[in-house]
Amino acid sequence: MPLVRVDAVTKTYPTGVRALARVSFSVEPGEFVVLLGPSGAGKTTLFRCLTGLTRPDSGAVEIHGRDICRLGGRDLRTTRREVAMIFQQFNLIRRLTATQNVLAGRLPLLPTWRVLARSFARDDRQLALRCLDTVGLLDKAYTRADQLSGGQQQRVAIARALAQEATVVLADEPVASLDPESAATVLDTLRSVAARGVAVIASLHQVGLATDYADRIIALRDGRLLEDAPRGAFDPQALEQIYERSDARVAEPAGG
Amino acid sequence: MALGSTPVREYAEPPTVWFSRARVRIALVVVAVVAFYVVSWHLAKVDLERLATGLPKMASWARKAWPPATDELPVLLLRAAETVAMAAIGTTAAALLALPVCVLAARNVTPSMTLYYPTRWFLNALRGIDSFVFALLFVAAVGLGPFAGVLGIALHTWGSTAKLWAEAIENVPPGALEAAAATGASRVKVLAFALVPDVAPAMVSVALFWWEFNVRASTVLGVVGAGGIGQELKNSMDLLLFPRLLTIILIILVMVTVIDYGSEWLRRRLE
Numbered sequence: 001m002p003l004v005r006v007d008a009v010t011k012t013y014p015t016g017v018r019a020l021a022r023v024s025f026s027v028e029p030g031e032f033v034v035l036l037g038p039s040g041a042g043k044t045t046l047f048r049c050l051t052g053l054t055r056p057d058s059g060a061v062e063i064h065g066r067d068i069c070r071l072g073g074r075d076l077r078t079t080r081r082e083v084a085m086i087f088q089q090f091n092l093i094r095r096l097t098a099t100q101n102v103l104a105g106r107l108p109l110l111p112t113w114r115v116l117a118r119s120f121a122r123d124d125r126q127l128a129l130r131c132l133d134t135v136g137l138l139d140k141a142y143t144r145a146d147q148l149s150g151g152q153q154q155r156v157a158i159a160r161a162l163a164q165e166a167t168v169v170l171a172d173e174p175v176a177s178l179d180p181e182s183a184a185t186v187l188d189t190l191r192s193v194a195a196r197g198v199a200v201i202a203s204l205h206q207v208g209l210a211t212d213y214a215d216r217i218i219a220l221r222d223g224r225l226l227e228d229a230p231r232g233a234f235d236p237q238a239l240e241q242i243y244e245r246s247d248a249r250v251a252e253p254a255g256g
Numbered sequence: 257m258a259l260g261s262t263p264v265r266e267y268a269e270p271p272t273v274w275f276s277r278a279r280v281r282i283a284l285v286v287v288a289v290v291a292f293y294v295v296s297w298h299l300a301k302v303d304l305e306r307l308a309t310g311l312p313k314m315a316s317w318a319r320k321a322w323p324p325a326t327d328e329l330p331v332l333l334l335r336a337a338e339t340v341a342m343a344a345i346g347t348t349a350a351a352l353l354a355l356p357v358c359v360l361a362a363r364n365v366t367p368s369m370t371l372y373y374p375t376r377w378f379l380n381a382l383r384g385i386d387s388f389v390f391a392l393l394f395v396a397a398v399g400l401g402p403f404a405g406v407l408g409i410a411l412h413t414w415g416s417t418a419k420l421w422a423e424a425i426e427n428v429p430p431g432a433l434e435a436a437a438a439t440g441a442s443r444v445k446v447l448a449f450a451l452v453p454d455v456a457p458a459m460v461s462v463a464l465f466w467w468e469f470n471v472r473a474s475t476v477l478g479v480v481g482a483g484g485i486g487q488e489l490k491n492s493m494d495l496l497l498f499p500r501l502l503t504i505i506l507i508i509l510v511m512v513t514v515i516d517y518g519s520e521w522l523r524r525r526l527e
Contacts, residue, residue, distance in 0.1 A: 051438055080440035091431035095453040104449060107441035115445045157435075164439055 001065055002026035003199040004050070004168055009059035011045055011223075019045040020056065021223045027201060029167065032194040034210040035203040036239065037220035043203035046220075047172050050201075051083055052076050063168060081108050084161030088173040090153040094146035098137060098156045101145050102128040105163035131159040135189050151182025158189050169193060171202035175209070187213045211236045321498035324506060332488060336507050339484035340515070342402045342477070343470035346387075346409025351463050353414045358421035364433070365425055365447060379422075382415025387473050391482040402483030409470050409477075417466055424458040425451065460526055464519045471515045475508050 004027040011020040020042045027033050035043045048054035049061050052068045060067045068079050084105065092101045103110070103120055106127075114120055120128075132138050135155040140148060145156065154174060161169050171190060175183035187202075191213060194200040204210050210217050217234050219227040227234065273279075360366050360375040391408030398404050428451060436450035437443075478486020485504060492501040 053438075077440040077442065080438060083438075085435065085438040087431060087435060089431050091435035093432045093436070093450050093453055094429075104436055105439055107436060107439050107445050107449060110445070112445060112448070116448050118449075 003029050003064065004201070005060075005062040005065075006046070006050075007060045007062070009046070009049060009056045009061060011042075011049065011054065011056045018223050020049070022059070023220070023223070023225045024059075025218055025225065025228055027168075027199045029197045029199050030194055032191055032200045032202070032213065032215045034214035034217050035201060035220060036205070036207065036210045036217050037203075038205055040222070041220040042223040043220060044172055045223075047085070047170050047201075047203065050168075050170055051080060051085055077108065081164065082166055083168045083170060084164045084166035086154070086157045086161060086169065086171040086174050088176050090150070090157050090177075092145040092153055092156060092160075095144060097142050097144055098132060098148065098159075099125070099128045099141045101156050102131050102159045102163045105131075105160035106165075128159075128163055131162040132156070134162060134192075135159045136185075149182070150178050151185055154178065154182070154186050155189055158186070158193065162193065167198060169198055169200045171200065173203055173205070175204070175206075183209065207236065207239055211239070317498050321502040323499065324503040325497070325499035326503065328500065329503070332485065332504060332507055335478075335483075335485040335488050336511050338402050339474045339478075339486070340471055340511065342405040342474045342482075342484055343409060343467060346406045346474070347413055347417075347463065347467045347470050349406070349410040350413035350417050350466070353410070354418035354421055357414075358418045358425060359447070361418060361422035362425035364428070364430060365451065367443075376419075379415045379419050382411055383419060384415075385412060387412040387470070388477060388480065391477045392480045395481045400481040400483070405474055405477040405482035405484060408482060409474060413466050413470060417462060420462045421455070421459050424455045424462070428454045457526065461523060464523055468515055468519045472512055475512075 006023055006025050008022045008024050009020050010018075010022055012018045023042070023046065025033075035046065037043055045054060049056050049069070050063070052061075052071065055069050059069075061069055063079055063082055066075075066079055068076070071079055093104065096104075100118065103124060106124060107115065110120070110124065129138065129141060132141050135158050137152060137155055137159065140152060140156075145153060148156065158169075169190070174190070175186050178186060187209060190200055190202060194215070202214075211234070214231060216228070216230045217239070218225060219239055227239070357375060357379070360371050361379060363372065366372045366375075387405075387408045389408075390411045391405050394404035394407045398407070432450045432454070433446060436446045441449075474482075474484050474486070475489070476486050478484040478488065479490045481487065485508060489501070489504050489508075492498075492504060
């Protein structure tokens with residue numbers, strides 16, 4: 001059974017914009033899949049469906065065989081624990097330290113009084129430090145999040161995903177706000193996370209990064225899945241063309 | 257010169273319209289504002305002549321007021337302490353009441369929008385009615401003395417504090433809250449872990465501000481019989497006991513200054 005299975009998912013927003021049109025694919029543990037497409041291709045909508053933040057009009061989104069679209073309340077929260085999300089804007093709690101932000105990944109499992117007092121058990125603290133060590137940020141363990149660089153903040157977010165012990169990691173444009181060097185470090189880290197058996201789905205709009213890091217590329221445009229090909233079988237030039245052509249359409253000046 | 261290569265020629269400019277729509281509108285606004293002030297001046301019965309004749313009278317009082325009276329110092333200091341106590345207890349009660357309510361009144365974290373609107377209206381009502389007015393009502397209900405003052409301060413400050421706290425909550429970047437919720441944690445944990453660290457400093461700052469403000473406000477409450485040094489102030493004025501009046505004013509100044517410095521020190525320590 002695949003870890004993630006998206007089955008003919010369709011979503012049209014009330015404004016009439018068709019964000020997703022019968023998108024289907026599945027992801028196995030250990031795969032690093034890149035969703036490639038320009039802005040507006042439907043990548044963020046797809047991610048929101050994968051975490052249950054948005055309900056598709058039709059189709060199913062299965063995590064470990066459970067359709068997240070049909071869940072609510074406690075069941076939804078339980079399924080969400082399996083999916084860790086990494087955002088373009090990092091979304092750390094700025095006044096807390098790196099370690100505390102990593103512990104946020106374990107929020108559902110921590111007793112409420114510990115959360116209120118911000119006092120955690122030794123095992124949890126040690127786990128958080130281990131996660132930071134895995135992403136290479138042990139020396140920043142007690143630094144406040146807003147004092148870290150963009151690349152470091154994103155790696156803390158990845159450490160948070162590790163602490164969550166999720167089996168699926170979704171990364172929505174994880175490197176869009178980073179310089180090339182930090183981007184490379186972050187993508188390397190995500191690859192190593194996938195190597196541990198986690199299914200990683202990252203959305204990118206840079207073709208070069210996708211062809212460098214992905215095990216599989218899923219190309220989206222205007223909500224439709226154009227190509228779903230493993231490494232070695234995708235043609236970088238064809239992808240470049242798909243991307244450029246839609247770009248050119250958007251860039252047409254008013255005067256023609 | 258960099259412009260050198262651009263040929264010199266006559267450039268076409270849009271025609272100047274002296275009575276453009278925008279200019280007419282501005283002129284009307286100015287006229288309205290001036291009219292408003294003229295009317296207000298008359299309604300407020302501003303009379304600079306009376307001020308001119310009144311000032312020498314105040315100067316003669318100032319002379320009669322020196323030196324300040326020290327014979328009743330213990331009683332006056334007790335009243336000052338009452339004033340500070342009223343402000344402290346009233347503000348603290350208001351803050352405790354504001355904690356649950358501010359969450360309801362914040363658009364991004366309120367559990368239901370049907371609770372949000374009535375809560376906002378309720379808080380606006382409390383804010384709109386000054387502590388003074390509430391204290392006046394409570395004197396009739398619970399009798400003369402500082403307790404009426406405490407209740408007056410508590411109700412007005414409840415509204416003001418909750419509203420400012422709700423605004424601080426609404427200004428939190430939504431991303432951090434969304435990320436915490438995405439782990440599957442319950443609402444309470446998300447608020448406790450991701451919201452509190454961000455808003456706590458602003459909330460404490462607001463509470464300290466109101467405490468300072470209420471110490472000054474409660475000096476006046478005694479005028480309606482709600483206890484504290486205000487009552488002594490009114491008595492001294494009515495009986496024309498100028499040295500005593502001066503003593504009271506000096507005590508108030510010292511009290512307010514000490515509180516202001518203390519609050520500033522606390523604020524910096526919490527940074």
